Amino acid sequence: MPKQSYVSNPSRFSAVSQRLLPGLCGAALVLAGSSLLSTAVAAEPVKLGMITTLSTKGGYLGEDMRDGFKLAVEQGKGSLGGIPVELLVDDDAGDPQKGKQIAERMIKSDKIDMMTGIMFSNVAMAVVPSVLKDGLFFVGANAAPAPFAGKMCNPNYFNVAYQNDNMHEAMGEYLTQQGYKSVFLIAPNYPAGKDALTGFKRFYKGEVKQEVYTKLDQSDYAALISQIRADKPDAVFYFLPGGLGVNFLKQYDQAGMKSEVKIFGPGFSFDRRLLGAVGAAAEGVMNSSEWNDDLPAAGNAEFVQAFHTAYGRYPTLYAAQAYDAANLIGSALKQVDGKLDDKDAVRKALMAADFSSVRGSFRFNTNHHPIQDIYVRQVIKLDDGSYANKTVSKVFEQHQDAYVSECKL
Amino acid sequence: MILFLEQLLNGLQFGVMLFLMASGLTLVFGIMNLVNLAHGSFYMIGAFVAAAIVASSGSFVLGLLGALLATAILGIAVEMLIFRVLYKRDHLEQILATFGIILFCNEAVQVIWGKTPLFFDIPAALSGSVELLPGLNYPLFRIGVIGVGIVVAIFLYLLINRTRLGMAIRAGSSDREMIAALGVNIKLLYSLVFGLGALLAALAGVMAGPILSVESGMGESILILTFVVIVIGGIGSIKGALAGAVLVGVVDTLGRAFMPELMRMALSGGAADSMGAALSSILIYLLMAVVLIFRPRGLFNASH
Structure with missing residues (x-):
C-alpha cells in the first residue's frame, strides 16, 4: 500500500517529488525541444476530413464528390495551394446520426483541421453545428439548407456549391421568361421537396395548376402521369432526386407525354451518370445548373479531361463542386x-475566394454562400450515342440566395 | 371517366407486380414459416442481371430468361446454405439474418455493377402505346405486364391445384409435420418452393426494370407493400396474394390519384395537397387495419 503511506506522510511524499523533479523537467524539455524541431523541419500535413455518402442509393453522388476533391489533391501532388494535405474520407450512408459519429471521431481522435463535403441536407443539419461548435471551419461542397444561409449562418461556415433553392429558382425564372402560363409541380413529400417548390414559386409568375408531393419511396408514377394528362398544364416542373427521377422520366416518356407537355427539372436529375441510366427518355429536356462540362471558364475543359483520364467517366456537378471546394481550401x-490557428486570417482567406472556379465568376456573399451565374442546359445525344448537357442560356447573372438578409454576419 | 379507367389500369398493373412478389413470399412464409426480408433482393438481382444481359446482347428475351435462371439458382443456393439453418429459429433471428442478406446484396450489386443506376429500356416490340378506348392511350409494356400477371396467376393455380407438387405444397402449408411424416421429401420441397419464389420475384424485377430505376436498394420499396399484401390476403394463400395484391394496387393508385382532389372539396389549395398526399400514403395501411379487424387471419387463410 505505498500510495496510502505517501498521503499519510507528507514529508516522504515531498522527498520523492524532489528527487523526481529534475528528471521530469529534463523530460519536459526534451519533449518540448523535439516538438519544436518537428514543426520546424517537416510541417505536418493539414488534415482535411470529408464526410460524404458512399453507400446506399445516393452512393454515386458521394463517389463523385470524393473523386473531384481527390483530383485536385492529386494534381497538387498531395498538396493544396502548395501546402501538404491529408484527406480522410468516410461514408455517412445518408444517415445524420452516422454523420455525427464520424464527425466526432474525426475531430476528437483523428484531430482533423478542417471539414468538408456532406451530400445531403439532413446530414448537414445534424453534423455542421457541432463541427462549428468545436471551432473548426466547414467548407460545404453540396448540401446547403436554408438555415445555414439565413438565421443560422456562421463565420466559420462556407458553402462553395450553392444554396439549395438556387436551381429551382432558376427554373421558375426560366419558365416565366419563356411564357409558360401554367405549371404542374412535383416533389417528394419531405423538407427538401417543399423547399424546392418554394424556390421555384419564388420566381415563377404563372399559374400553379397542382402541387403534388409524392411519397419518398414511391416508384410508380403512372397515376401521377395520368393526372398530368388530364390537367393539361403548359409545363411540368419536377424535383425527384436520383433514382426517383429516373423512374419518373422513363415512365413519362413511355406514356408518350414528353411531346404533349414539356418537362423541366433541376440539374440534379440530369448529370451524366443518371443520363446513362435514363437514356433517350431525357433527350431534349431543359434543366438548370450552376456548372456544365461545356462552360468556357478557364480550366474547366482541363478539369473535365483530367477527371475522365483519372476515373474513366465524365464528372458530374458534384465532382465539379468538390474540385472547387478543394481549390478554395487550397487558396x-x-x-x-x-x-490554421489564426482563425480570422483563415476566414479572410476563404472569404476572398482567390481561386479559379471551373464555373467561371465566383465570389462569396456576406452569408458565405456563392454569388454566381446559373444556366439552363438541354440534354443532347452525342456522336458516340451517350447523352450530355449543352448549355443553352444564362438565366441568372450574379444570383444571390433569398436568405442573405436574414444572416447577421 | 377516361381518367378513372386509366387509373384503374394503373392500379391493376401495380397489383400484378405486387402479386408476383407476394406469391413467392407467401408460399415461403406459409409453408416454411420463414420471414424472408431478403425477398426484395431477388427482385433487385433479377432486374440487374436482366439489364446487364440486355446491355451486352441486345435481346430482352435473353435477358429475361437469363435473369430467371440465375435468380432461381441463386434462390435455391441461398435456401440450402443459409435458410436451412434458420427454419428452426424464431422470427426475430430470421428477420436479423435476412436483413443482413439485404445489406449484403445491396452492396454486392454496387461492387459488381457500380453505384450508378443501370440503363434498361423497354424492348422495341413493346414500346409505344395502344388506344384501348377513344382517348385512352395506354403503354403497351404495361399491358404486357398485366398479361404476364394473368398468365402467372393461371399457372400457379394449375400448379397448386392440379399437380402432385401442388398437393405437397398445399399440404405443407396446412400441416408441416404431417406431410414430413407421410414421406414427402420436405427438404427438396422447400428448396423448390424457395427457388420458385425467387424466380417469380426476379420476373417482377425484370418487368420493373424498364419502368423503374435499376439501382441498389430497389427491392425495399416494394417489399413493404408486399408484406401488406400477404397480411391482407392471408399468409400462405396464393389466392389471398392475388386478391390482396390487386386490392392494394388499386387502392394505393386510386388514393394517390384522387385523394388530393377529394381533399380540395373540403380544404383550400396547399393544405388540401399536403393533406391528400399524407392520407393517400396511409390508405393501404388503413385498408390492412380494417381487413384485420374483420378477418384477423386475412381474406383467405391457408391453414384452415
Missing part, C-alpha cells in the same frame, strides 16, 4: 501558409 491554405 486559403496558401494565403495563411498552412497555419
